[in-house]
């Protein structure tokens with residue numbers, strides 16, 4: 518799509534702006550799969566990505582840190598770090614994160630810090646809306662519960678069980694990036710095994726193998742959504758025009774009737 522075509526489509530069905538931009542992205546972008554981390558600020562998104570790619574490419578800190586989407590290519594996957602949600606009163610960061618997550622990413626890792634307890638209302642509502650919008654969400658959306666080292670085993674059990682009730686159909690991973698990094702640095706296999714990161718790396722490998730089929734189904738789905746919406750729009754414009762034609766015909770008939778009446782009356786008087 519050229520820039521003009523893109524604007525034209527969005528103008529025709531503005532409610533599908535996100536889908537149209539996504540289709541545009543899918544038709545011209547690179548072939549490797551994109552995975553975005555998504556979630557509230559300070560929950561450990563950037564740290565998780567650094568752990569997965571094995572180097573500190575994304576800035577992480579204990580204050581609101583990421584404010585722009587940033588990508589990094591590693592082993593056939595393009596990783597997208599997004600700004601934390603619900604941190605900026607103007608909503609600019611949320612928009613940036615949504616652009617990174619919904620227009621450019623194939624897979625979403627929803628990141629939630631176990632230390633924060635269960636999902637708060639903002640996360641719960643947001644993620645439910647997200648799941649309702651995506652038919653094949655089980656293949657595309659994963660929940661990553663981070664910072665497992667920050668809670669006791671008992672707390673972890675309780676929080677995870679509540680969260681599984683909040684989002685029952687989502688595949689969930691419980692991880693500690695810190696434990697994994699420590700395990701590597703101190704050559705302690707037990708930390709590495711207990712970090713949950715190995716399972717996540719296995720998942721990313723599997724996801725990267727299935728990327729192309731995910732994309733071709735998505736292109737077909739989006740095209741269908743756009744076709745249906747354009748069909749509905751055509752029908753509504755057409756109905757409106759038919760009604761206008763009917764109204765004009767009625768006006769014309771009533772006018773002819775008046776003219777006839779008037780002419781007869783003039784004739785009778787003359």
Ligand SMILES: Nc1nc2c(ncn2[C@@H]2O[C@H](COP(=O)(O)OP(=O)(O)OP(=O)(O)O)[C@@H](O)[C@H]2O)c(=O)[nH]1
Pocket residue numbers: 557558559560561562563564565576577578579580581582583584599600601602663664665666667692693694695696
């Ligand atoms: N103990 C512990 N701390 C962690 C872990 N993961 C992240 N942190 C810390 O949590 C804080 C926030 O981490 P970030 O990775 O910057 O969080 P973020 O979600 O990217 O934050 P924003 O960019 O602001 O949205 C940092 O101080 C990290 O060191 C973990 O597994 N264990």
Ligand SMILES: [Mg+2]
Pocket residue numbers: 562563564576577582583598599600601
């Ligand atoms: Mg960050």
